[in-house]
Amino acid sequence: MILSVLYAATSADISHPHIFRTYSTRGSSLNPTIVEAICATISVPPQFAPVNIGERLVQRKFVGGPLGANNPTRELIREAGMAFGSDRRVAQIMSIGCGVPPIVSLDTENGEAGMDRLMRNTAADCQLVARELDARLFNIEAYRRFNVERGMKNMELDNWDILGDIETHTRSYIETNTVTKALDISLGYLRSKIGTTTLGRLSMITITN
């Protein structure tokens, strides 16, 4: 069974991720069209206008990039626990980043165009979550994060179409010994579908303080 979710935020509270599901859960009422849901997750202000979802009187405005959920791994673990039950075993959670971002300092932020700053902040937000999860899940084989370490720092938003460079950096990352090995192990878990850790244990490790 495949369950898909998309995350957006209401423009009234950008720090709280709202989940659009392809399945029913108790209490979830908004059921947007696929077009509305995809547009909402991508519509990061100020580049895009918010997306109105819902009947006229209860309509809400949604924007993309909910703070703290740009990397929604914790939300995923919680959601999977609700959908499948906390005893369900997990074969593999594969988290894929879009390149390790540079360290954000006040100096580098000055003089950057709004969108480039936004992109860096989003990447930094993802990395913050990834680092915390790495610390908490370092000995849990059910979780593995892959993120290109070198070369992606200097990408600007309007470089998105220089795919050759991105591919080069990605290839040299994947071809390092440790990453090649980790990928093989990770794919092995995905293929065998044998879980070593329950959703309940994962959520206990990642969510409690």
Added chain:
Amino acid sequence: MLGHLRMNVNQAIDSLLDVASAVFTKDSLEGSNPEVNSKKLKEAIEDMLQARGIPLSTRMNDPNRLETQCKV
């Protein structure tokens, strides 16, 4: 794209590039207008669904698309 729209990896990459090419043009990155960008985004997503033969009115949780929930 992979789960709900049932694309394979290459189809997902191609569709993503189509959407990005339609939305992130040089114009939209400089002096941008959010309303115009949003319109372009919506059209690009609609084109993507239509190319997959999925009606635009399909909802995220749609009983008529039950087959997508039983792929594995």
